[in-house]
Amino acid sequence: MTPVLEVRDLRKVFGDLVAVDGISFAVGEGEIYGFLGPNGAGKTTTISMICGLLKPTEGEVLVQGLSVADDPRAVKRRMGVVPQEVALYEELSARANLEFWGGIFDLRGKEMKDRVAELLDQVGLDERASEPVKNFSGGMKRRLNLAMGLVHDPQLILLDEPTVGIDPQARHKILEIVKQIVAKGRTVLYTTHYLEEAEDLCDRLAIIDNGCILAEGSVDELKAQLGEGSLLTVQGGFGAADLTTAASGVSGLQPVEIADGRGMLLVGRDGPGVSHALEGLFQAGLTFDDISIKEPNLEDLFLRLTGRELRD
Amino acid sequence: MRRIWHLALHDTRLFLVARENLFFMFLMPVMFMLFFSVVFRGNGPTDVSISLQVVDRDSGFLSRAFVKQLESGRFDVVAVAPAAADSTAYIRRLIIPVGFTDSVLAHRPVDVALTKKSDSNLEYDAAAEVRLRQVQARFLGALARWNQEAVSEISVADQEALLALIAEQPRLTVAAEFAGSGRPVPSGAGQSIPGMLAMFMVMTVAIGGSESLTREKLGGTLARLATTTYSTGEILGGKLLHLVLVGMVQAMVLMAAGQAIGRLGLFGIDFSWGPRYWVVLVGLVPYAFAVGGVTLLLGGLFRTTQQAESLGWMVGMVFAALGGCWWPLEIMPRGAQILGGFFPTFWAMKALHAVVTFGRGLDGILLPMAVLAGFGALFAWLGARTMKVTG
Ligand SMILES: Nc1ncnc2c1ncn2[C@@H]1O[C@H](COP(=O)(O)OP(=O)(O)OP(=O)(O)O)[C@@H](O)[C@H]1O
Ligand SMILES: [Mg+2]
Numbered sequence: 001m002t003p004v005l006e007v008r009d010l011r012k013v014f015g016d017l018v019a020v021d022g023i024s025f026a027v028g029e030g031e032i033y034g035f036l037g038p039n040g041a042g043k044t045t046t047i048s049m050i051c052g053l054l055k056p057t058e059g060e061v062l063v064q065g066l067s068v069a070d071d072p073r074a075v076k077r078r079m080g081v082v083p084q085e086v087a088l089y090e091e092l093s094a095r096a097n098l099e100f101w102g103g104i105f106d107l108r109g110k111e112m113k114d115r116v117a118e119l120l121d122q123v124g125l126d127e128r129a130s131e132p133v134k135n136f137s138g139g140m141k142r143r144l145n146l147a148m149g150l151v152h153d154p155q156l157i158l159l160d161e162p163t164v165g166i167d168p169q170a171r172h173k174i175l176e177i178v179k180q181i182v183a184k185g186r187t188v189l190y191t192t193h194y195l196e197e198a199e200d201l202c203d204r205l206a207i208i209d210n211g212c213i214l215a216e217g218s219v220d221e222l223k224a225q226l227g228e229g230s231l232l233t234v235q236g237g238f239g240a241a242d243l244t245t246a247a248s249g250v251s252g253l254q255p256v257e258i259a260d261g262r263g264m265l266l267v268g269r270d271g272p273g274v275s276h277a278l279e280g281l282f283q284a285g286l287t288f289d290d291i292s293i294k295e296p297n298l299e300d301l302f303l304r305l306t307g308r309e310l311r312d
Numbered sequence: 313m314r315r316i317w318h319l320a321l322h323d324t325r326l327f328l329v330a331r332e333n334l335f336f337m338f339l340m341p342v343m344f345m346l347f348f349s350v351v352f353r354g355n356g357p358t359d360v361s362i363s364l365q366v367v368d369r370d371s372g373f374l375s376r377a378f379v380k381q382l383e384s385g386r387f388d389v390v391a392v393a394p395a396a397a398d399s400t401a402y403i404r405r406l407i408i409p410v411g412f413t414d415s416v417l418a419h420r421p422v423d424v425a426l427t428k429k430s431d432s433n434l435e436y437d438a439a440a441e442v443r444l445r446q447v448q449a450r451f452l453g454a455l456a457r458w459n460q461e462a463v464s465e466i467s468v469a470d471q472e473a474l475l476a477l478i479a480e481q482p483r484l485t486v487a488a489e490f491a492g493s494g495r496p497v498p499s500g501a502g503q504s505i506p507g508m509l510a511m512f513m514v515m516t517v518a519i520g521g522s523e524s525l526t527r528e529k530l531g532g533t534l535a536r537l538a539t540t541t542y543s544t545g546e547i548l549g550g551k552l553l554h555l556v557l558v559g560m561v562q563a564m565v566l567m568a569a570g571q572a573i574g575r576l577g578l579f580g581i582d583f584s585w586g587p588r589y590w591v592v593l594v595g596l597v598p599y600a601f602a603v604g605g606v607t608l609l610l611g612g613l614f615r616t617t618q619q620a621e622s623l624g625w626m627v628g629m630v631f632a633a634l635g636g637c638w639w640p641l642e643i644m645p646r647g648a649q650i651l652g653g654f655f656p657t658f659w660a661m662k663a664l665h666a667v668v669t670f671g672r673g674l675d676g677i678l679l680p681m682a683v684l685a686g687f688g689a690l691f692a693w694l695g696a697r698t699m700k701v702t703g
Contacts, residue, residue, distance in 0.1 A: 054702065076541045083539075087532035087533045148536075
């Protein structure tokens with residue numbers, strides 16, 4: 001089956017800066033594909049090339065087999081874009097915003113009325129539909145911003161950080177809406193730098209940094225790249241070399257990321273366990289100010305892949 | 313085209329719900345119309361005496377009577393002795409030749425010569441010529457009624473009888489005083505009301521329009537439009553049509569306001585767009601297009617909405633001043649008149665005066681309309697190249 005979205009060797013160069021450096025991936029029908037990466041990773045640039053706002057320096061984008069470059073109108077009809085920055089007409093009501101957008105996609109009369117009412121209900125703005133958008137809270141604007149991209153019921157929806165800068169409750173609401181969309185068989189490309197969202201929402205995701213995909217797969221597949229087990233994080237007055245030497249003497253303990261005064265180690269599930277590992281490190285003469293044990297998550301994977309935290 | 317209208321009507325609706333735009337559209341221009349009409353009332357040659365140096369080489373009683381006739385014909389006569397004529401500077405000079413009195417009394421034709429300096433104001437010159445013809449006609453009329461046949465002996469009483477005839481108000485005034493090639497300089501409300509209309513079409517569209525374009529550019533709604541099935545051409549076409557619509561709404565509002573002011577005679581202002589108001593409206597369409605094009609370019613150039621507000625304002629002012637919205641360009645130096653031709657406002661004022669002041673029809677304003685359409689096309693093209701729709 002042709003994927004709904006297929007991106008091949010996409011590259012974008014701004015002057016000296018390589019914003020997107022040869023990205024390829026494919027998203028199938030009914031799938032939520034996540035793009036997880038820090039600020040400046042190249043998420044928005046990729047989305048802009050997919051939706052035809054930016055011309056790729058190299059590479060191509062296919063939507064249901066149609067090329068964005070060759071057949072932009074047909075592709076854009078199949079695609080709904082929700083930009084990272086809320087882009088609404090502040091003076092107009094939520095309903096008027098949606099109606100204008102519906103008109104853009106040739107909705108008329110009853111069809112328009114029904115669709116707008118349905119969307120207002122879906123994003124929970126039906127009671128405030130007649131108020132000017134400028135009176136809305138950040139979360140309400142985000143919901144309307146999302147609804148605008150759905151007016152023409154597109155097959156492919158590009159969501160660029162749709163939850164950035166809003167409170168957890170409003171974020172939860174948006175995630176619910178996204179899940180509903182996908183339940184109807186629509187396909188979503190979802191960019192975020194919140195890993196909880198990516199873990200919660202995405203069927204598959206790509207971790208991207210500096211314009212490159214560093215790892216790709218389902219959440220479980222990605223976590224497995226760290227190895228099976230628990231993550232032991234230690235802090236103290238030790239040097240990186242001391243910890244590395246000490247860890248190599250303990251069975252079932254693998255370094256993930258080690259620096260002076262700080263270390264992350266994987267305690268293998270099938271090995272002798274956490275207490276054994278800690279004992280081994282103490283015996284090597286190390287002292288710690290702080291010790292924590294947790295299940296590995298994507299944050300840890302990101303740290304391992306890039307040596308940096310996801311959030312700066 | 314339907315898609316372009318969809319955008320244009322949407323934008324125009326947005327424009328009209330913004331309160332500050334309404335202030336610019338309704339209140340400000342009407343206040344300006346009233347103010348300028350009252351302040352500039354009675355300027356220009358329609359009401360003002362035209363200065364004229366007279367060299368009376370004849371010094372006969374009829375030449376003196378003719379000078380009297382000139383004075384009552386709204387000439388500001390400065391008499392210069394024939395001996396001093398060569399050394400005196402002048403702008404317009406009338407020379408009454410030797411033997412004027414004798415020739416007239418003998419029913420022989422006689423020429424009075426009107427000379428003008430090349431830098432004199434053309435419109436005033438034309439007005440001077442027309443008035444001179446009227447003065448001659450009245451003078452002849454007075455002579456005819458005086459009916460003095462005697463050539464040699466004319467009593468003082470007879471002379472006074474002629475002067476009395478000259479001093480009489482003319483029985484027939486020609487209403488179309490400046491018909492033909494002699495055009496007056498529009499003054500008072502006849503200048504200010506069309507002037508403010510032309511100025512506020514620029515002001516409203518350039519300030520409000522470039523502000524909203526800049527806001528859309530920065531706020532992402534423009535780029536968002538580009539993610540839809542709309543092409544860049546359709547988006548820019550919609551924006552341009554919107555600006556033209558706003559311009560025409562402004563034009564209609566101010567035409568109605570001008571007509572109402574004249575009808576009510578507010579502050580004694582006498583004004584009407586005349587019977588050909590629809591020609592005015594049609595003539596303003598290419599002007600609105602030119603103003604829309606300029607605004608599209610401004611919207612493409614501006615980086616912040618503050619720039620749009622302050623620089624948009626300045627552009628409006630410069631266009632208005634140099635294009636002849638505030639005062640008739642006819643009274644400006646030649647250089648300013650040539651410079652004015654580079655501004656759409658100049659051609660709009662030309663078209664407005666042609667219809668409103670001189671009663672010309674659509675065929676009389678084809679040139680300014682074509683020039684304005686050319687301006688519009690040029691600026692729209694530049695604007696389309698400057699405006700980055702895709703952010
Ligand atoms: N128009 C542009 N001109 C020059 N550089 C650009 C342009 N757009 C983006 N960049 C650069 O490209 C890189 C990727 O930017 P992009 O906006 O795609 O990142 P992002 O992953 O969306 O980040 P964020 O999470 O902050 O939205 C950044 O270094 C950015 O500065
Ligand atoms: Mg981004």
